Amino acid sequence: MAKLRVGLVGIGGMGGCHFFNYDQVEGAEIVAVCDVRTEMAKEKVKGRGIKVYKSLSGMLNNAELDMIDICTPSYLHKDMAIKLLKKGYHVLCEKPMTLNTKDAKKLLAVAKESDKKFMVAHVVRFMAPYIYLKSVIESGELGKLIRLDMKRISGIPAWSWEDWMRDEARSGGVATDLSIHDIDFVQSVLGMPDKITSYTTGIKNNNDYVVSNLQYGDVLVTCEGTWYNAPIGFKATYLAVFQDGYVELSDKLYKNGKEVVIDQPEAQEADLGINVGNDNGYLTEIQYFVDCVNNNKAIEYVTPESSAKSIELVDLIKKKATRL
Numbered sequence: 102m103a104k105l106r107v108g109l110v111g112i113g114g115m116g117g118c119h120f121f122n123y124d125q126v127e128g129a130e131i132v133a134v135c136d137v138r139t140e141m142a143k144e145k146v147k148g149r150g151i152k153v154y155k156s157l158s159g160m161l162n163n164a165e166l167d168m169i170d171i172c173t174p175s176y177l178h179k180d181m182a183i184k185l186l187k188k189g190y191h192v193l194c195e196k197p198m199t200l201n202t203k204d205a206k207k208l209l210a211v212a213k214e215s216d217k218k219f220m221v222a223h224v225v226r227f228m229a230p231y232i233y234l235k236s237v238i239e240s241g242e243l244g245k246l247i248r249l250d251m252k253r254i255s256g257i258p259a260w261s262w263e264d265w266m267r268d269e270a271r272s273g274g275v276a277t278d279l280s281i282h283d284i285d286f287v288q289s290v291l292g293m294p295d296k297i298t299s300y301t302t303g304i305k306n307n308n309d310y311v312v313s314n315l316q317y318g319d320v321l322v323t324c325e326g327t328w329y330n331a332p333i334g335f336k337a338t339y340l341a342v343f344q345d346g347y348v349e350l351s352d353k354l355y356k357n358g359k360e361v362v363i364d365q366p367e368a369q370e371a372d373l374g375i376n377v378g379n380d381n382g383y384l385t386e387i388q389y390f391v392d393c394v395n396n397n398k399a400i401e402y403v404t405p406e407s408s409a410k411s412i413e414l415v416d417l418i419k420k421k422a423t424r425l
């Protein structure tokens with residue numbers, strides 16, 4: 102079978118991560134890249150015979166493509182994804198799906214109407230320690246979940262083009278950009294909470310954090326996401342306590358204090374200069390999407406409906422938050 106011809110839009114931090122992962126993806130290859138920073142893009146793709154375009158329309162007009170991988174700043178996702186689906190491309194789009202619920206509903210409607218595949222790249226759902234946690238919750242092997250505490254702690258994201266990430270209007274701030282990883286995971290496993298209490302700062306003295314308490318019956322789930330104006334290395338951790346034990350992701354993954362070792366794809370070696378998690382779910386997520394396209398299988402693991410629900414939950418968390 103011919104490989105899917107992929108066009109990558111945006112080859113900054115996350116686009117670079119996707120780009121190098123395609124080397125290991127079966128059934129697809131990147132044949133064109135587009136980025137407003139063409140010199141930087143040419144440097145990244147050097148020696149591979151891949152054509153670089155300055156604009157998305159330039160790439161679409163000149164390259165034969167089946168699938169587009171969107172890794173542009175988040176405020177561009179909605180319009181790009183809608184345009185690409187309407188033009189008949191399969192679309193893999195970085196998280197967040199959109200910056201707000203209204204836009205997520207618009208994109209969802211287009212995705213539902215389209216006969217092309219669409220998936221939001223919620224990488225945490227593809228990361229081994231989180232797949233493991235989901236399986237322990239769902240199998241009941243440690244009994245009922247009592248408490249879940251998830252953290253995503255980072256210094257300020259200084260790498261982004263034009264500093265768009267620290268502009269709440271373009272990234273949605275730390276809740277929509279970073280904490281969404283954990284919020285989406287929780288939503289995908291437990292659904293929408295019964296009650297929410299939350300705190301945010303908004304970008305203040307260059308710090309931004311969100312702490313949300315999500316109540317599911319008698320279970321409290323906390324998601325904390327931070328961009329601190331301090332030289333703190335990126336850490337994604339969780340502690341899940343059950344009736345009969347606990348699972349913890351800290352430096353490693355543990356069940357009841359014993360390390361859990363899971364086979365997983367090796368992370369690519371390039372220094373990406375951005376926050377990437379402690380395993381390579383990126384390859385797994387891209388491969389999943391490519392396999393669904395190539396085998397014409399429904400995208401059931403991360404549906405557009407579920408990604409839109411996560412935007413709704415993030416918006417509720419932000420709306421209900423006490424702003425400090």
Ligand SMILES: NC(=O)c1ccc[n+]([C@@H]2O[C@H](COP(=O)([O-])OP(=O)(O)OC[C@H]3O[C@@H](n4cnc5c(N)ncnc54)[C@H](O)[C@@H]3O)[C@@H](O)[C@H]2O)c1
Nearest residue numbers: 111112113114115116136137138172173175195196261262
């Ligand atoms: N899944 C993850 O773990 C993860 C981690 C970081 C970022 N992200 C997401 O990935 C996306 C990109 O983030 P990033 O960290 O790579 O940001 P970035 O600023 O490093 O990269 C964005 C790139 O898009 C380019 N660009 C801007 N406007 C463009 C346009 N109109 N057409 C083509 N290219 C354009 C920029 O030049 C830049 O190279 C965001 O949505 C972000 O939320 C996901």
